[in-house]
Amino acid sequence: MLLRFRVANVRSLRDEQELSFVAPGESERTAAREVTLSDGKQLAVHTVLGVFGANASGKSNVVAALMGMRAAVLRSYADWTSYDGIPRDVFALDAKSEDETALYEADIVLADGVRWTYGFELGSRHVEAEWLYAYPKGRRQVWFERDAQQGKEFDFPGDRLQDRALLARTTRPDALLLTRAANDGHKQLTPVFDWFKNNLWDVTPETERTQREAYTAARLLESEESRHRVEELLRVADLGVSRVEVERTSGGRPVVRLIHSGGGVETALDWAAESWGTRSWFALIGPLLLALDTGAVLLVDELDASLHSRFAAEVVRLFQAPWVNTKGAQLVFTAHDPSLLRMPGGGRLLEPGQLWLTEKDERGATELASFADWEPADEEDLMTSYLAGAFGAVPKVSEGQVGRRLLRVDEAARMETEEA
Incomplete structure (x- = not known):
């Protein structure tokens, strides 16, 4: 520790x-x-x-x-x-x-x-x-x-x-x-x-998300236990995901489809159509489980x-x-x-x-x-x-200060234009 x-x-x-x-x-x-x-x-x-x-x-x-x-x-x-x-x-x-x-x-x-x-x-x-x-x-x-x-x-x-x-x-x-x-x-x-x-192990939402997504996808293929853990963490996040489909391509990279449920109907969305929040949580699951499993x-x-x-x-x-x-x-x-x-x-x-x-x-x-x-x-x-x-x-900004500053800049620019 x-x-x-x-x-x-x-x-x-x-x-x-x-x-x-x-x-x-x-x-x-x-x-x-x-x-x-x-x-x-x-x-x-x-x-x-x-x-x-x-x-x-x-x-x-x-x-x-x-x-x-x-x-x-x-x-x-x-x-x-x-x-x-x-x-x-x-x-x-x-x-x-x-x-x-x-x-x-x-x-x-x-x-x-x-x-x-x-x-x-x-x-x-x-x-x-x-x-x-x-x-x-x-x-x-x-x-x-x-x-x-x-x-x-x-x-x-x-x-x-x-x-x-x-x-x-x-x-x-x-x-x-x-x-x-x-x-x-x-x-x-x-x-x-x-x-x-x-x-x-570091995780930053804006960087290396693709690699972390691939790592979480690989965890899905490790074992049934690992798959169940990932699926449960997706379900508990209240993202509308009921289960996960994953397959390995000929190039070896896993392809993941999250199955969404609503109104008794299941729909598999293209990965690119998933929200930023869903993909960020999916990318975090792999490193999170790695840390918990290894201390x-x-x-x-x-x-x-x-x-x-x-x-x-x-x-x-x-x-x-x-x-x-x-x-x-x-x-x-x-x-x-x-x-x-x-x-x-x-x-x-x-x-x-x-x-x-x-x-x-x-x-x-x-x-x-x-x-x-x-x-x-x-x-x-x-x-x-x-x-x-x-x-x-905490930021040293009073209520409305940003708007007042912007208005002041706009007024100064207008006056310069009129004088010119």
């Missing part, structure tokens, strides 16, 4: 920001999942985090930063040689940012209950720092530390890590040691690498972009429910719709520690903060308080 993620100087995340799944207090333990660590201690960890904020406040950049860390871990050894320097996406509104490192760090728990902290800092041409710590008995073990500014770049305290000299000698200055080790199947370090390989971390940018808020809430509930989410899968989503902060019958869908806000400061840099930082009262309606601006992170 993912416990924490830290990032700095990546896109609009200029200063160090932290996103945490760890429940911030005793009051939130009932909404969290109890994780047993290797030292026997229990840690309350949330399975869902939602990131809210105004347009262009940096919500999507939180997801992009998580994906950027995954990409670096997976590709630094093989791909970065083709670049003129290390590919980075630093804060663009400050010229000093290009000369500073981009920071990534993640706290994770592997299947054996051992907590690991892995991170690195990327310069424009070199990996400036890299570190890996383990906590098998609750106390930190340093597996390796890297500092490109030191005469001895790599430090391996103790004898716990095998092939130390080989790793230090063969890791390029512009590649991560973790990636280098995993590419050679290093038995001790590969499990940490594999966590990044098998987690942080992965799923990242969904703009969950409410093409789903009704009530059904977006059902996606959240899937990850919250331990009887459905048996393997501890986690969901990070961004959204605009404040109705996700409240259940239709009243009460909270998510606790304050599960809700995060993005807001830009005067420099255009994103600040990330939890609702829990404001210590809302137990009975406080989070949606009402959020819309009232109690937590910040």
Whole structure:
């Protein structure tokens, strides 16, 4: 599971920001999942985090930063040689940012209950720092530390890590040691690498939908059980779909037809005739089931972009429910719709520690903060308080302001025309 993620100087995340799944207090333990660590201690960890904020406040950049860390871990050894320097996406509104490192760090728990902290800092041409710590008995073990500014770049305290000299000698200055080790199947370090390989699956409604549709279609052909699960998720979405027909073409690609029922008549629509909402939900089903089946971390940018808020809430509930989410899968989503902060019958869908806000400061840099930082009262309606601006992170637009601005521009243009 993912416990924490830290990032700095990546896109609009200029200063160090932290996103945490760890429940911030005793009051939130009932909404969290109890994780047993290797030292026997229990840690309350949330399975869902939602990131809210105004347009262009940096919500999507939180997801992009998580994906950027995954990409670096997976590709630094093989791909970065083709670049003129290390590919980075630093804060663009400050010229000093290009000369500073981009920071990534993640706290994770592997299947054996051992907590690991892995991170690195990327310069424009070199990996400036890299570190890996383990906590098998609750106390930190340093597996390796890297500092490109030191005469001895790599430090391996103790004898716990095998092939130390080989790793230090063969890791390029512009590649991560973790990636280098995993590419050679290093038995001790590969499990940490594999966590990044098998987690942080991202879904953005506007991109790669065709590929995700194909993946969901492939799930239909896996087994009868898989087919029934996909069909049930389509039916429960109240899209008018009663069942699915799927066949594999000679080229190997599945062709899907959704059977719609109405007035006792079944109709199969061409795929291109299906609505945007139907196709978006179909494309989400495959990655959603993958995360639940493997216990992965799923990242969904703009969950409410093409789903009704009530059904977006059902996606959240899937990850919250331990009887459905048996393997501890986690969901990070961004959204605009404040109705996700409240259940239709009243009460909270998510606790304050599960809700995060993005807001830009005067420099255009994103600040990330939890609702829990404001210590809302137990009975406080989070949606009402959020819309009232109690937590910040809402657009600074008064009622009718957009129309008045447009009218002002039109009047100025008319006057210029008359004067000419």
